[in-house]
Amino acid sequence: MANWKKIGAGAGAIAAVAAIGAGTWAYETLETSRSDVADDNVTLATFEANPEAAERGEYVMRMGDCAACHTRGQGEMAGGYEIETPFGKLVSSNITPDTETGIGKMTERDFFNALRQGIGQHGLLYPAMPYTAYAKLTDADMHDLWAYMSTVEPVQNDIDENAGMPFPFNIRLAMAGWDMLFFKNEGFDGDPVADRGRYIVDGAGHCSACHSPRNILGAEQGSAYLHGANVDGWHAPDITSNAAMGVGGTSAEDLARYLGTGTDGVAVASGPMAEAVQHSLQYLTVDDRLAMANYLLSVEDSGAERTAPAKIADSAELAYEVNCSACHGLNGEGIVNAVPAFKGNNALLADPSSLIHVMLNGARAPYTEGARTAAGMPSFAWKMDDAQIASVLDYVRNSWGNQAAAIAPAKVGRMRETLGASQPISALPE
Amino acid sequence: MNRREALFSIGAAAAGAGIAGRASAAELRGVPAATAQTADHMPGPIVRGGDFKVFTDQTDHATLKAVFDRLIPSDDHGPSASEAGVLDFLDAQLAGPYGDGAAYYLEGPLQPGHEEEVMGQKQFLETPRQRYAKGLKALEQYAQDNDGASFAALSPDRIDEILTGMEAGRIDLPGGVFGQAFFELMLQNAREGYLSDPIYGGNRDFAGWTMIGFPGARYDYRAYVDRHNEDLALAPVSLIPSN
Structure with a gap:
């Protein structure tokens, strides 16, 4: 895909x-x-x-x-x-x-x-x-x-x-x-019992279908196995053992918890991953999820590094406080089991497609046995123009220890069109 | 109901904590996964003002401006109502569902004759838009009849005198316009325009919110709730960010 x-x-x-x-x-x-x-x-x-x-x-x-x-x-x-x-x-x-x-x-x-x-x-x-x-x-x-x-x-x-x-x-x-x-x-x-984690990740789980980039003919690139890739307007992040951008800084227990509930207490699944958690991964046994997590933590480091930081606009802090902080916290701490934290959340730092996606069309966390809030992220498409969305995301991606490149407003504009999100009302004719 | 349905129903999910193994999975039903803004929930466009749809008659416009700028005059506290866009606000409101009286029952009384007694106040079959059209003309007529001049040309003191008389119920206007009710309608709308979010045309440059110290459409004050006896200097915020 x-x-x-x-x-x-x-x-x-x-x-x-x-x-x-x-x-x-x-x-x-x-x-x-x-x-x-x-x-x-x-x-x-x-x-x-x-x-x-x-x-x-x-x-x-x-x-x-x-x-x-x-x-x-x-x-x-x-x-x-x-x-x-x-x-x-x-x-x-x-x-x-x-x-x-x-x-x-x-x-x-x-x-x-x-x-x-x-x-x-x-x-x-x-x-x-x-x-x-x-x-x-x-x-x-x-x-x-x-x-x-x-x-x-x-x-x-x-x-x-x-x-x-x-x-x-x-x-x-x-x-x-x-x-x-x-x-x-x-x-x-390998041995599907001894190598249970890899068997699920590479077999039935088909994790790499989204998390590995594909070549020009649409085949997964083995050399970039689980390095992260874009799928249908979402970014499936790096899930290799890389600590700067991937899941390397997470414990196997937390990663397994994410697979089962959609959250490790920091990140919360959205988009296609929320569906994968809700319809598939939460049904797996704790042992299987732990096996998957342990395997992912053993996957060769992607080598990805954080890019140079973006300059934060003066208006972005107030925009964050007014629009985001009520749920995501003034210090990017989120709400455990419900709303993603931005502090210590590597999934934010690579390609910003998923962030732009949820800003434009909103998202809902998976509803699972272990995390039942299924909190909804509202759409900001009607409220913020492309530059405002880029600016507040630059703030999120460059605060609380985060570091990521600036987002081009034109990218937000292209996604707004592709996703069929509304124009901001400031751009509507009277 | 088959086993899967039973498992997935909300009730079973709530009880699921006690079920071991594979039953410890739950799916949410009845809550839409999509949270995108749908067309029927889209707010209207921002009112920029300047282009009047209802107050197109110059005299009506001047009469209303004269009234509003006495209700909220320009002074040390802030700009006047018209300077803050309150006419633009009201024009946009009267051009829409509010002007149509969409929220009002306007079918007429079932037992005519004592509706005022039953309802405890004057009743109108006109929409707000019709009341302004009639009321502003009546104000002008009143000024012409009593002062021999256009209402907008009257002195501030004289306008205050007329408005005060209307408010007190001493002055009714020509053409059967109940003065007190029309005064109340104008006062209400002037306040609304001066103090509503700037996206609706009034409260221009946060004039109203700055005057009363209201910080605007902020979602959450937990960061400030424990800070007492200090000027928080919170800049007013519109529903729609301006930068």
């Missing part, structure tokens, strides 16, 4: 690679022997799940956060989530066991092929589906997930996933080229 513009620039290259077609590469990428462990006779609609397997599978579903894309108000797992890309619109599929419009006719083998290799029942899947990460799922987790999926209520909801994709991007075979270049047809390369 990230860097679609860059992906667009490389669209021609995708086509070129697709044209290479059927080589050894294609064979290695698309051969499905990994799915030999799965049954190829019984369909999902007729499969009788072992209740215990289905229950374990529900947990796998939570880890994978399937619902994030496949449950969007048209029924549980019934699809319909529209993903805007420069190539056109993609719509998430109906993965209920409905035989007509869902995946009810899939066998377990088909299911394995789709999930771990991106080979779907209507052709190759687009890499918006994180099969590059799901490829790491173990056979056991896959069997359980299959069992769970058979217990999902069938919903009739006909979805044409790529109807909004113009030629040539509506040709699913083009993904063969992409897969050949970027998809590793391999399972998890």
Whole structure:
């Protein structure tokens, strides 16, 4: 989903690679022997799940956060989530066991092929589906997930996933080229029990789908693994062990608490991360979250450094006091478990997209068992112009020990347009 | 209700603390995740003033200015009402729902004849906009009839005399305008304009708030609540930042 513009620039290259077609590469990428462990006779609609397997599978579903894309108000797992890309619109599929419009006719083998290799029942899947990460799922987790999926209520909801994709991007075979270049047809390369944290982070959790930057063709850059990246007008921050910009200064316990509740007592999740916490991570066991945290704290330091500070405008302190301090605190201390602190919050310091995003459109913290306030950040789009938003964010990013570059008002203006946020009323005609 | 629904319902979530394992997850229902400003909650544009929509008649405008600048004259405490934009404020208000009487019941009495007795005060079927249109003309007529001059040309003392008479209920205006009620309406609106947020056109440069020492649209005073007997020198703040 990230860097679609860059992906667009490389669209021609995708086509070129697709044209290479059927080589050894294609064979290695698309051969499905990994799915030999799965049954190829019984369909999902007729499969009788072992209740215990289905229950374990529900947990796998939570880890994978399937619902994030496949449950969007048209029924549980019934699809319909529209993903805007420069190539056109993609719509998430109906993965209920409905035989007509869902995946009810899939066998377990088909299911394995789709999930771990991106080979779907209507052709190759687009890499918006994180099969590059799901490829790491173990056979056991896959069997359980299959069992769970058979217990999902069938919903009739006909979805044409790529109807909004113009030629040539509506040709699913083009993904063969992409897969050949970027998809590793391999399972998890470690012990999924001993390496539990990495197994979840890189596999079902697909953390790098957002937190790793992508190359010009939309593939994650292994060299910048979890260094932080922009996704859909949000910045998924550096979550490597880097202490200046990443999570290196956080304890594993606090990081695990963040995963489970959306807050470590300092930062509070917003945007897509709030959804990931609310719909996925809070369902994981404490041990699993701790394993993830410990693994993240072991990820190689991104090496990111804080940029030179911005000059704070004279008016910014009053603007902060008047507009922000009631919740975020006069000293940037926030409100524990509800409102993010700015002091000691590294997530503020890199790309400011998320900050601008919540200033323009507001945000809501996840509602979790451990942190139930689900506090809302109001929109300031109607109230502040681009320069005022940039100025108050410069203040936040350069106070209480923070240090970050100045934000260009033009960037705020571009995001205001992209996000469809209103103009400030000071700019409205009378 | 299936198990998932039961788990996710708010009630179950509240009780969930006692449930072990996977049940210790909760999702909020019924509270919108989006907090973006929606069109139906957008405030109107800032009133810059100078472009009158209601007080387009020069005489009406001059009459109202003469009244307002006696109610709040320019002096050591601050600028006059008109200097602070109160006419601009009122013009914008009368051009909108307030002027339409949108908040009033204006269908007429069910049992005509004793509505004043029932309600305890004079009742009007006119909207505020209509009351100003009629009242300002009546004031001018009153001045022409009694002084042989335009109302706006009267001396400050004479204007005070008329306004005082209206306030006390001694003076009613031509055309059946109840003087006391019209005076009260003008006084109320002059105060509102002088003391409301500058985004509505009045209280220009925080004239009103500076005069009374009001620090404006600040959200939170916890930083100051323990500071006694000192001049906090809090600059007035508008709902819309000006810089």
